[in-house]
Amino acid sequence: MSKINPFKPNSPVSSGMFAGRTKEIRTLEKGLYQTKNGYPSNILITGERGIGKSSLMNLLKHLAVGEIPTEFGNFNFLAVNVVISERTSLVTLIRLIERSISRELGKVEAVRSFLSDTWSFVQRIKVMDSGIDKGDIIDDADVVIDDFAYSLAQTCNRISNPEKGEASKDGILFIIDEADNACPNLHIGYFFKAVTEMLHQHSCERVMFVVAGLPDVVEKLAKSHESSIRIFTHLNVKELSFSDTKYVLDRGLSAGNKLNSEQTTMGDFAKDHVASLSEGYPHFIQQFAHSAYEHNTDGEISADDVLEGAFKEGGALDSIGSRYYAADYHSKIKSDEYRQVLAIMAENMSDWIKKSEIREKFTGDDQTLTDALKALTTRKIILKNPSKMGEYRLQQRGFALWIKLFGSRPKK
Ligand SMILES: Nc1ncnc2c1ncn2[C@@H]1O[C@H](COP(=O)(O)OP(=O)(O)OP(=O)(O)O)[C@@H](O)[C@H]1O
Ligand SMILES: [Mg+2]
Incomplete structure (x- = not known):
């Protein structure tokens, strides 16, 4: 009988x-509480x-709209979701926001007409978007941001002090x-800095921005406006703990047992295997659990199910690779010797490693190693230590972990 697999490696949990x-x-939660009380965060x-x-952003939305209670009680924010792509321009961003606000709030007639007046500038910026007067684009961007901040302030003040x-x-x-996708034309750092300042000038203190992206988003924000970073409290999300990993497995199994009449269990030994293979990487946990669940046939997921689900052709490691890392590993790196350099570096996960240490294990010649390190650095697969000569490291721990596990997959 086919079972519904409760583990979701491809979507937010x-x-x-x-x-x-x-x-x-x-x-x-504290940020929401501060913002609700006029001290925006x-x-x-x-x-x-x-x-x-x-x-984490999904969970935040549930907290903000009051679907999940917090230690500060149930919040009642208007939540506006936007995902940035490489194509998102300033005008697109503002339009997406306007549409999202109108959709959420425009159910009441009086509010609908208020919104249509307040956001009428969005109709006018279509001209700018069509490409006329491209030379004035920066000035126009300033005007658009000013209009946006004003309309946002009006809207926020109205919904926090509503009429009858x-x-x-x-x-x-x-x-x-996905703010790391922002193209330079979006002026993302400048946008946040200018909007938050303008909101303050318009006495609007109840707007909160939560922005997520890959680590290089910090550089992008700073490039666009040096001090834009200062308006944010920075949270760097890391691996889950061992007990969190087990919690994910237990919750998944119990969700599966509610969905399926055929029950599935998993012994501690098998759970330990998922935990140690995944080293707390959430997408590894979900994928190893998913593949083990899929591989299992007798209702008791064993350590063997975990291992076979992980290492077999088309198993967990192949799925993780094709989703996140294979492009870097196969298409950006054409030579097996370069891949050997990565494998040596991966033994150190993403910690710094000296060129001399790599050389000890590398089977190719010196020049190839030098070329490899240079090429991998240029392609941003590895980083060169700016403060210590001759030290390198892999950009991402997840990538290091994948190379470690992938490299040790038994060859057929
Ligand atoms: N706190 C968590 N508990 C359980 N599973 C999680 C948790 N966080 C993430 N996951 C799982 O890990 C995987 C990746 O999560 P998610 O898509 O949120 O990561 P992301 O950082 O947004 O990735 P990307 O950089 O690709 O956008 C998903 O399968 C998700 O279900
Ligand atoms: Mg994401």
Whole structure:
């Protein structure tokens, strides 16, 4: 009989299966509380691919709209979700925000006409978007940001002090994901810095920005506006603990047992295997658990199910690789010798390693090693230590872990 697999390696985790992040959740809740009381707080969430940024943002949304109670009670924010892509321009961003606000609030007639007046500038900026007068684009961007901040302030002040018959809100929360995709034209750092300052000038203190992205988002923000980083409290999301990993497995199994009439169990030894293979990487945990669940046929997931599900052709490691790392590993790196350099470096995970230490284990010649380190650095697969000559490290721990496990897969 085919069973529904409760583990989801390809999508953010549901709040019922969400594990850990106590400190981060506390900071986010505190930020909501501050903002609700007129002391706005903005938070920047960074972390590697698949570490759980979007999952944390999803949970934040449930907290902010009052679907999940917090230690400060149930919040009642208007939550606006935006995902940034390489194509997102300033105008697109503002349009997405306007549409999202109108969709959420425009159910009451009086509010609908208020919104249509307040956000009427969005109709006018279509001209700018069509490419006329491209030379004035920076000036125009300033005008657009000014209009945006003013309209946002009006909207936020109206919903936190509603007129008769309208629902009251704690404020507006912006959940902006994948900000590392921002193109230079979006002026993302400048946007946040200018908007938050303008909101303050318009006496609007109940808007909160939570922005998530890969670690290089910090550099992007700073490049666009040097001090934009200072408006954010920074949370760097890391691996889950051993007990969090077990919690994810237990919650998944119990969700599966509710969905399926055929029951599935998993012994401690098998759980230990998932925990030690995944080293707390959330997407590894979900994928190893998913593959083990799939591989199992007798209702008791064993350590062998975990290992075979992980290492077999088309198993967990192949899935993780094709989702996150294979492009870097296979297409960006054409030579087996370069891959050997990566494998040696991966033994140190993403810690710094000296060139001389790599040389001891490397089977190729010196020149090849020098070329490899140079090429891998240029392709941003590894980093060169700016403060110590001859030291390198892998960019991402997840990538290091994958190379370690992938390299040790028994060859057929
Ligand atoms: N706190 C958590 N508890 C359980 N599973 C989690 C948790 N956080 C993330 N996951 C799982 O890890 C995987 C990756 O999560 P998510 O998509 O949130 O990561 P991300 O950092 O947004 O990734 P990307 O950089 O690709 O956008 C998903 O399968 C998700 O279900
Ligand atoms: Mg994400």
